[in-house]
Amino acid sequence: MTDHPIGRILTEAAFGRFPAADGSVEMVRPWHPGVEGVLSMTGRAYVATTRSRESVLAHQPDGYGRAVDPLFVSWLAGPGGWADCLDAVLMALGTGVGGPPSLPAMAGHPRVAHARLIRDDVEVFGDDRGLITLGRGLGGLAELGIEILASHGAGAGRSLIRDSLGLVGEGQPVVASVAPGNARALRAFLAAGFTPVGSVQLVRPAQR
Numbered sequence: 629m630t631d632h633p634i635g636r637i638l639t640e641a642a643f644g645r646f647p648a649a650d651g652s653v654e655m656v657r658p659w660h661p662g663v664e665g666v667l668s669m670t671g672r673a674y675v676a677t678t679r680s681r682e683s684v685l686a687h688q689p690d691g692y693g694r695a696v697d698p699l700f701v702s703w704l705a706g707p708g709g710w711a712d713c714l715d716a717v718l719m720a721l722g723t724g725v726g727g728p729p730s731l732p733a734m735a736g737h738p739r740v741a742h743a744r745l746i747r748d749d750v751e752v753f754g755d756d757r758g759l760i761t762l763g764r765g766l767g768g769l770a771e772l773g774i775e776i777l778a779s780h781g782a783g784a785g786r787s788l789i790r791d792s793l794g795l796v797g798e799g800q801p802v803v804a805s806v807a808p809g810n811a812r813a814l815r816a817f818l819a820a821g822f823t824p825v826g827s828v829q830l831v832r833p834a835q836r
Contacts, residue, residue: 726795
């Protein structure tokens with residue numbers, strides 16, 4: 629369970645309950661040290677930042693798209709900061725049946741290193757189909773990342789994603805952030821039962 633506002637909002641969305649599409653923007657605290665960003669949903673946006681409310685509102689973000697304007701996101705990151713691509717936020721529910729085995733020997737994999745920059749308590753699982761990262765991501769919720777081995781054909785990603793849901797407790801919300809341009813991954817997550825609920829763009833400010 630998470631006590632972060634983004635976690636609560638996404639948990640509601642996982643069960644089909646969404647915030648009012650009134651164009652508003654809400655400021656919230658970051659959920660991971662050094663990581664900020666914007667969660668955008670239909671007609672509503674949430675800006676997670678340590679910047680002041682006055683400085684954020686001076687840029688006039690709104691829930692209809694201006695909160696993910698590249699100029700606004702670049703300002704959030706600041707000079708020398710890092711901005712991730714805009715990802716679709718997908719959600720499903722854990723099944724709690726168990727999943728692929730732990731792979732601690734893969735802790736140095738680039739996929740794992742990236743996950744640990746933006747998530748907490750990241751663990752690595754997988755099998756001959758590919759690699760799974762599972763940690764506390766958006767709003768403190770369980771968040772999955774998947775990397776499929778090139779030797780596997782159609783259906784490997786879909787089956788690995790479905791099996792990875794068994795690593796999360798039954799009925800617990802699970803997040804996946806997928807770049808829309810990664811159409812193969814997006815199709816696999818959708819086919820495995822994930823539902824789109826919004827988008828997110830993360831930044832890591834160099835300094836404040």
